[in-house]
Amino acid sequence: xxxxxxxxxxxxxxxxxxxxxIGDVMAARGCRKVAxxxxxxxxxxxxxxxxxxxxxxxxxxxxxxxxxxxxxxxxMILNAKEQARAEGVDGVVxxxxxxxxxxxxxxxxxxxxxxxxxxxxxxxLVRGERLPLVLAPxxxxxxxxxxxxxxxxxxxxxxxxxxxxxxLPDYAILDAELTVGLPAAxxxxxxxxxxxxxxxxxxxxxxxxxVSDRLAKQALDLLGANIRAACHTPDDRQARGGMLLGSxxxxxAGENAAKGAPDANPFDTFRKAMxxxxxxxxxxxxxxxxxxxxxxxxxxxxxxxxMQGASDPLAATLRNIVxxxxxSDIGTLERQGLKGLKExxxxxxxxxxxxxxxxxxxxxxxxxxxxxxxxxxxxxQKGPRxxxxxxxxxxxxxxxxxxxxxxxxxxxRKFLRSGVDYRWREAEMVEAxxxxxxxxxxxxxxxxxxxxxxxxxxVRGLKKELRGAxxxxxxxxxxxxxxxxxx
Numbered sequence: 001x002x003x004x005x006x007x008x009x010x011x012x013x014x015x016x017x018x019x020x021x022i023g024d025v026m027a028a029r030g031c032r033k034v035a036x037x038x039x040x041x042x043x044x045x046x047x048x049x050x051x052x053x054x055x056x057x058x059x060x061x062x063x064x065x066x067x068x069x070x071x072x073x074x075x076m077i078l079n080a081k082e083q084a085r086a087e088g089v090d091g092v093v094x095x096x097x098x099x100x101x102x103x104x105x106x107x108x109x110x111x112x113x114x115x116x117x118x119x120x121x122x123x124x125l126v127r128g129e130r131l132p133l134v135l136a137p138x139x140x141x142x143x144x145x146x147x148x149x150x151x152x153x154x155x156x157x158x159x160x161x162x163x164x165x166x167x168l169p170d171y172a173i174l175d176a177e178l179t180v181g182l183p184a185a186x187x188x189x190x191x192x193x194x195x196x197x198x199x200x201x202x203x204x205x206x207x208x209x210x211v212s213d214r215l216a217k218q219a220l221d222l223l224g225a226n227i228r229a230a231c232h233t234p235d236d237r238q239a240r241g242g243m244l245l246g247s248x249x250x251x252x253a254g255e256n257a258a259k260g261a262p263d264a265n266p267f268d269t270f271r272k273a274m275x276x277x278x279x280x281x282x283x284x285x286x287x288x289x290x291x292x293x294x295x296x297x298x299x300x301x302x303x304x305x306x307m308q309g310a311s312d313p314l315a316a317t318l319r320n321i322v323x324x325x326x327x328s329d330i331g332t333l334e335r336q337g338l339k340g341l342k343e344x345x346x347x348x349x350x351x352x353x354x355x356x357x358x359x360x361x362x363x364x365x366x367x368x369x370x371x372x373x374x375x376x377x378x379x380x381q382k383g384p385r386x387x388x389x390x391x392x393x394x395x396x397x398x399x400x401x402x403x404x405x406x407x408x409x410x411x412x413r414k415f416l417r418s419g420v421d422y423r424w425r426e427a428e429m430v431e432a433x434x435x436x437x438x439x440x441x442x443x444x445x446x447x448x449x450x451x452x453x454x455x456x457x458x459v460r461g462l463k464k465e466l467r468g469a470x471x472x473x474x475x476x477x478x479x480x481x482x483x484x485x486x487x
Contacts, residue, residue: 004209023058031091098142102150126164136173140243141190143251176240201253215253222246361402
């Protein structure tokens with residue numbers, strides 16, 4: 001058996017109503033005041049009440065950080081860290097979506113070290129230990145409660161990741177009460193996201209091992225067995241608990257089968273924002289129904305069905321193969337084929353780059369939509385038409401602005417140029433193939449057509465001249481008429 005390493009959260013508590021025990025957990029670790037990281041929507045919906053009441057009963061004071069944003073900006077994290085330090089907190093608790101959990105992880109580390117956050121970006125660069133940390137997810141999808149990863153927005157759109165074992169919590173709390181009542185569309189979207197994590201873990205070729213394989217299989221079993229019930233019956237706590245457990249196992253398997261620096265992919269960002277936004281959706285009656293409207297809304301918002309903006313390792317690999325010195329002595333025909341392959345790879349990469357710009361715009365539009373709509377309960381209550389009208393208005397504005405940027409224009413120019421280059425190379429490949437097989441090439445056929453056209457034109461001219469000459473020449477007398485004249 002091959003060797004491997006495995007890591008996960010120190011403890012996992014899966015139990016309906018388990019968030020009420022967070023106070024006892026933190027008190028047992030000697031905490032007197034904790035930073036409670038969440039967002040305003042979680043507080044308004046009352047999802048944090050059980051945890052806050054439990055902390056109060058355990059005699060643990062609380063400082064609340066509720067201004068978490070999707071893909072938390074670095075400035076927001078640092079500001080929260082400074083406020084938490086001024087409050088004298090000695091532990092961190094988070095009840096919320098993936099962004100809240102990521103923020104809590106980093107705050108727990110930053111409060112216990114003088115290391116700058118800019119020095120933490122990357123893999124295993126965090127120094128020292130963190131404060132006691134407990135995480136309770138409110139969606140079943142990201143698996144952030146058991147992964148040592150936090151994503152940070154360092155600029156307008158730039159995403160960086162911190163990957164370190166210190167980000168794994170002391171406790172991951174899986175409480176089905178936190179996900180009861182989520183709309184079917186959100187439950188399905190986040191559940192499928194968790195399934196993708198499990199599939200990626202099981203099919204990974206880098207670090208997969210016997211433990212990650214077993215966890216990935218169990219995660220798929222749980223998710224597949226409970227996703228329909230969770231969508232059809234929002235208050236089915238057994239199904240909700242199965243979804244949370246499946247998501248946690250998928251996150252654990254994925255982290256240990258293919259761990260590394262995360263990709264700043266806008267579609268990963270979008271899926272994470274979708275999970276975070278789940279709590280912001282007021283539970284309107286039309287979204288609770290198991291009809292086509294809520295599913296349609298999810299499809300309208302999710303760009304991954306029509307675009308793929310990630311980098312393409314296949315195209316990069318093909319380019320490396322074509323440029324390899326070992327292929328420098330191959331034949332002319334094969335060389336033309338490899339050149340065509342290289343141009344195809346360049347065209348694919350240019351297309352991906354262009355789609356990446358659009359994907360980022362789509363993600364920004366969704367973030368704007370989620371921010372504006374979180375407080376507009378009246379729009380949600382009006383029905384799907386009002387929601388989709390609002391979404392398309394925001395998306396249209398963002399896409400128009402993006403299409404006027406230098407980034408989009410440059411990506412689009414490269415895409416068009418690559419398309420032209422590939423078409424020229426394709427024509428050269430056909431020419432080389434025909435020449436190698438003694439077949440007329442396209443240019444030779446064109447030349448032949450031109451020659452035939454010129455020949456036909458010349459023949460028509462000669463015929464015309466011949467007819468003119470006949471008309472001008474008088475006819476000779478017949479032999480019979482000539483004999484009569486002689487007699």
